[in-house]
Amino acid sequence: MFQLSIISDLTRIPPKMFSLPRLVAIKQELNGKYANKVIPKLGLVIAVWDVLKVDDGMLKPGDGSIYIKVVFRCVVFKPFVGEVLTGWIESCSEEGIKVNMEFFNDIFIPKSLLFENSLYSPKDNAWVWQMDEENKLYLDVNERINFRVEEEVFNDVRPKGPDNPIVFDDDDQKENEQKKKHSTPPYALVASCQTDGMGCVSWWE
Numbered sequence: 001m002f003q004l005s006i007i008s009d010l011t012r013i014p015p016k017m018f019s020l021p022r023l024v025a026i027k028q029e030l031n032g033k034y035a036n037k038v039i040p041k042l043g044l045v046i047a048v049w050d051v052l053k054v055d056d057g058m059l060k061p062g063d064g065s066i067y068i069k070v071v072f073r074c075v076v077f078k079p080f081v082g083e084v085l086t087g088w089i090e091s092c093s094e095e096g097i098k099v100n101m102e103f104f105n106d107i108f109i110p111k112s113l114l115f116e117n118s119l120y121s122p123k124d125n126a127w128v129w130q131m132d133e134e135n136k137l138y139l140d141v142n143e144r145i146n147f148r149v150e151e152e153v154f155n156d157v158r159p160k161g162p163d164n165p166i167v168f169d170d171d172d173q174k175e176n177e178q179k180k181k182h183s184t185p186p187y188a189l190v191a192s193c194q195t196d197g198m199g200c201v202s203w204w205e
Contacts, residue, residue, distance in 0.1 A: 001079045004049055005042055006071065009033075013057070013066045023051055026070055034074060038186040040154050043078030044104060077104060079149045079189065086201065089143050092127055094120050097139060099147060099191065106188040109147055113192035114139075115199065129199065137203055139193075144201040151190040157183070 009030065017025040027048050034045045050073050057066035079085060087107060090100040096114065099107040111118070117130040118139075127139040139145065193199050 001077065001083065001085060002046070003043075003076050003078055004073045005076045006052070006073055007034075007039075008069070008071050011068050011070050013068060015064045018066075022054070026051055026054065026068065026072075030070070030072060030074075038154075039076075040156075040186075043076040044187055046075040046077055046103070049073040049075050078152075081149055081151065083149045084146060084197070085149065085191075086144060086146050089139060089141050089145050092120065092125055092139065092141060094122075097127060097145075097193070099145060106185040107147070107191055108188065109191045109193050113150065113190075113194060115194055137199065139200060145193070146198050146201060146204075147191040147193050148195070148198060149189055150192050153188045153190060155184045155186055155188070157186045 011026055011029050011033075013025050013029060017028065020028070030048045030051075035047050036045070038044050051070055052073060053071040055069040057068045059066065085101065087099040087101040090098045090105055092098075094111070096108055096110040098105070099109065101107065111120070111127075114127060115129045119128050119130065120126075121128050124138065125141065129137040129139070131137060197204055
């Protein structure tokens with residue numbers, strides 16, 4: 001689920017941090033730049049682990065900061081395909097189940113990858129696994145769930161020019177907020193729930 005990755009970076013240390021020990025200042029700047037950020041094809045950076053190499057600082061004309069080339073290791077969230085993880089059911093819909101792991105919530109289990117004979121119940125806002133004619137098991141919101149990673153999805157979310165930069169009324173503002181809310185995440189996981197041990201943790205305890 002987690003791995004250490006080596007990254008090289010030219011780090012800018014502003015004058016206000018000159019009073020700090022060099023490694024402390026470098027780590028603070030690196031964490032501010034990388035922590036909780038997605039690196040394409042690599043994964044979600046959790047935090048800087050350690051600094052492996054620090055070159056001499058460089059100055060730029062007209063800039064009081066120091067620029068230092070560093071090589072460091074960071075903890076990255078990047079589960080492999082086939083790995084079994086545990087999270088909490090954040091929401092259910094006719095399309096499937098969204099899962100939250102507290103630090104990462106862009107995990108989706110589509111209906112096609114749920115147990116056979118699973119049906120969505122709008123009344124209960126839950127998915128129901130019809131095991132047989134007599135037994136039903138519910139996948140309810142806020143339940144702990146085991147799932148299997150099937151695919152990683154990286155998306156290009158670089159900023160684009162606004163379609164309509166001028167907001168004329170409250171309706172336009174609400175529409176823009178809805179678009180942001182349902183925007184494509186830079187990194188997401190597609191998961192499944194189809195084998196023994198998958199589904200709500202309480203089923204198997």
